[in-house]
Amino acid sequence: MQLGYNHNIRHRNLLCHIQTEDYGFSRGYVCTHIFVGGVVIAFLKTAYPADIRATINIVGLRKLMQESHKQVIRALCSNHFNLKLERVGLLDRSPEESKHEPELNHEPNNEIGLDIIRRIHQLKSKLNMADINKTIKQLHSQIAGCLGVALVDHDSGMALATMGSGINMEIAAAGNMEVVRAKMRVMESLGIDGGIEDILITLSSQYHIIRPVGSNLFLYLAINSKTGNLAMARHQLTAAAKDLKV
Secondary structure, three states: OOOOOEEEEEOEEEEEEEEEOOOOOOOOOEEEEEOOOEEEEEEEEEEEEHHHHHHHHHHHHHHHHHHHHHHHHHHOOOOOOOHHHHHHOOOOOOHHHHHHHOOOOOOOOOOOOOHHHHHHHHHHHHHHHHHHHHHHHHHHHHHEEEEEEEEEEOOOOOOEEOOOOOOOHHHHHHHHHHHHHHHHHHHHHOOOOOOOOOEEEEEEEEEEEEEEEEEOOEEEEEEEEEOOOOHHHHHHHHHHHHOOOO
């Protein structure tokens, strides 16, 4: 049985405790819980894969625990537990937030948002994450004034890979999912054929660029408008999107 992971995450008005535990080879699974005030709000139970069961692969088990822990934190930051938190009276949402936040199809046994986390697991298993992480790292280091870069799942708004400390990329990824969806709805309403090349958002001190990759992912880049070069950043992001095998 391996030692687990514990983090306190501030989400809106709540202090949430995320805890991941290994239940040992006799049970064959790890479990990540979200606690608010000592009460379990949601959990994700993940069975050992066959290679861990067969070889008692401790390194693989640690990676499984880390991934489960990070995915639940990402889901919390991306607002996928908000409906549950609201229903039990722990989270207040404005009418505007309620209008735009989608109703999720929740799994039984309090495994709230598990469908989203499973989707990310499936995506990562199909993609070459080593190449993706390499690309994200290169973009972050090579683009002048880069504040952060991420590869984001269009359907859930969760980031598959991120780098940067200039902004909270998990929150940015979730929020810009709605930007992409809104633009696609407008194009459909107007009868505009073709896809989105990129979306540029100009702020007072930053440029944010969204570049679709494949059918359900997008690259998200934020740069400092004073130290960065917008034209070069768009060129580098376009080249990276073409090179990614998704």
